[in-house]
Amino acid sequence: MKFFADTAEIDDIRELAETGLLDGVTTNPSLIAKSGRDFMEVTKEICGITDGPVSAEVVALDHETMMKEAEILRKIADNVCIKVPLTIDGLKTCKALTGDGTMVNVTLCFSANQALLAAKAGATFVSPFVGRHDDNGFDGMDLIRDIRLIYDNYLFDTEILVASVRHATHVLESARIGADVATMPPKVIKALANHVLTDKGIEGFLADWAKTGQSIL
Numbered sequence: 674m675k676f677f678a679d680t681a682e683i684d685d686i687r688e689l690a691e692t693g694l695l696d697g698v699t700t701n702p703s704l705i706a707k708s709g710r711d712f713m714e715v716t717k718e719i720c721g722i723t724d725g726p727v728s729a730e731v732v733a734l735d736h737e738t739m740m741k742e743a744e745i746l747r748k749i750a751d752n753v754c755i756k757v758p759l760t761i762d763g764l765k766t767c768k769a770l771t772g773d774g775t776m777v778n779v780t781l782c783f784s785a786n787q788a789l790l791a792a793k794a795g796a797t798f799v800s801p802f803v804g805r806h807d808d809n810g811f812d813g814m815d816l817i818r819d820i821r822l823i824y825d826n827y828l829f830d831t832e833i834l835v836a837s838v839r840h841a842t843h844v845l846e847s848a849r850i851g852a853d854v855a856t857m858p859p860k861v862i863k864a865l866a867n868h869v870l871t872d873k874g875i876e877g878f879l880a881d882w883a884k885t886g887q888s889i890l
């Protein structure tokens with residue numbers, strides 16, 4: 674299962690990349706606004722930190738303008754993945770871009786039928802938003818289960834990129850279901866390493882080690 678960082682904060686991305694656990698990055702217009710950085714500049718900088726896919730989202734709503742925006746975005750770096758919304762124009766743009774070898778992430782997916790359309794449009798990734806799904810009284814993980822079943826039924830290559838991840842349980846369930854990728858805020862990725870018994874174990878081992886009076890270095 675691949676881990677993407679869902680952020681445009683350079684320091685966080687760099688720190689995660691240094692752990693060797695980072696497989697890519699996703700951004701969206703809200704994350705770019707939060708970073709306070711220039712879209713093109715920050716995307717280029719992120720693409721230089723990771724070799725993995727870096728999602729950069731178009732903001733146009735019609736196919737022709739989406740194509741023009743994608744043309745500019747894909748020149749930023751070879752690992753840019755064009756993010757398009759799950760609309761008919763977005764799907765048309767997805768088909769056109771993947772047809773000539775550009776990676777595409779179809780975002781704002783909230784139903785299994787939408788995910789089926791994304792796969793038919795040749796999407797590299799589909800992004801179902803589990804957190805926002807939960808917020809609205811649905812079960813986000815049921816959506817991931819349905820998409821996995823449908824993609825396996827027809828051997829679609831589109832990768833399920835679980836998005837809007839809020840906590841470690843979303844990640845655990847995604848892994849159980851067999852989602853291909855989870856994109857997470859950096860704090861969620863780091864929280865996966867936490868366990869009270871790990872901390873307690875380290876404390877006990879170090880206390881006993883101190884009694885030996887030895888050192889490794």
Ligand code: E4P
Binds near residue numbers: 679700701780805
């Ligand atoms: C990722 O591609 C999405 O843009 C992101 O996960 C949305 O998360 P949010 O629902 O926390 O804004």
